[in-house]
Amino acid sequence: MKLYEELADWWPLVSPPSDYAEEAAEYIRLLRAAASGPLKEVLELGSGGGNNASHLKRELSLTLVEPSERMLQVSRALNPECVHLPGDMRTVRLGRVFDAVFVHDAVDYMITEADLRAALETVATHLRPGGVALVAPDATLESFEPGTILEGGDEPAAPDGRARSLRYIEWTLPLEPGATFVDVHYALLLRERDGSVRAEHDAHRNGVFPRATWLRLSDEVGLDARFEPRILGGEEYDTLLAVKRR
Incomplete structure (x- = not known):
């Protein structure tokens, strides 16, 4: 992961x-x-x-x-x-x-x-x-619910004003009948200190x-x-x- x-x-x-x-x-x-x-x-x-x-x-x-x-x-x-x-x-x-x-x-x-x-x-x-x-x-x-969360953060700026930032979506899919786990996907946008931005995808399974x-x-x-x-x-x-x- x-x-x-x-x-x-x-x-x-x-x-x-x-x-x-x-x-x-x-x-x-x-x-x-x-x-x-x-x-x-x-x-x-x-x-x-x-x-x-x-x-x-x-x-x-x-x-x-x-x-x-x-x-x-x-x-x-x-x-x-x-x-x-x-x-x-x-x-x-x-x-x-x-x-x-x-x-x-x-x-x-x-x-x-x-x-x-x-x-x-x-x-x-x-x-x-x-x-x-x-x-x-x-x-x-009994308490499980699928859904989507938007989160992220920014690191403190350096003396030159540059800082890394990150935003992500966490998407928890519905639970399949009879399954003991659910798929959770993360879509992340990562902004480097030089201002460039890249995207990453990560997939998890949760019991x-x-x-x-x-x-x-x-x-x-x-x-x-x-x-x-x-x-x-x-x-x-x-x-x-x-x-x-x-």
């Missing part, structure tokens, strides 16, 4: 860290409400460019795991005080446990039940007994599963799970909260 590889250095304009302050505060609230015992050492799986971590690190000690080395470079620049490790959320094993495990919308790239179960097993494996997991998909089957599937798979890997709403911009999103069985 171009967004996480050759276009990774544009990520702060695709998704500015400042946009995540409200979101990170909501995750802290949900984690603290569900936690029993200490809540200090936290693992984030699929940490991407580190936007959530840039806010969460003020209250938590974070270990960030991400499969794309290019995105790890972006996150290291933003969060030099955090531990950064390469790894796939389906298979990574760090040999230690944490007070909490956080998975943001990178979980959307689990497009089969086997993928999702593997990711949840990784979550459970890295939790201490009684530790809490928070998984924040963009949507479950979409019923709440019942999430809960069943969580139970299978040793997590007592429930769904709670997270409130962002006045809208509710499904959030999986789970506790590792003692």
Whole structure:
């Protein structure tokens, strides 16, 4: 996927860290409400460019795991005080446990039940007994809606007034009957500092599963799970909260 590889250095304009302050505060609230015992050492799986971590690190000690080395470079620049490790959320094993495990919308790239179960097993494996997991998909089957988003950003201008800019359309197609994933297309316009503009297309597939599937798979890997709403911009999103069985 171009967004996480050759276009990774544009990520702060695709998704500015400042946009995540409200979101990170909501995750802290949900984690603290569900936690029993200490809540200090936290693992984030699929940490991407580190936007959530840039806010969460003020209250938590974070270990960030991400499969794309290019995105790890972006996150290291933003969060030099955090531990950064390469790894796939389906298979990574760090040999230690944490007070909490956080998975943001990178979980959307689990497009089969086997993928999702593997990711949840990784979550459970890295939790201490009684530790809490928070998984924040963009949507479950019950809350999924197709649609189009127009976003973008501009970097601060250099002394000569030049700056890079980016605008993109994110187009989420309708879910096909019986499918466990949906196609999402990105059309991006990238303006370089010299004023030249080029277009890029990137195609992703995002998993979409019923709440019942999430809960069943969580139970299978040793997590007592429930769904709670997270409130962002006045809208509710499904959030999986789970506790590792003692």
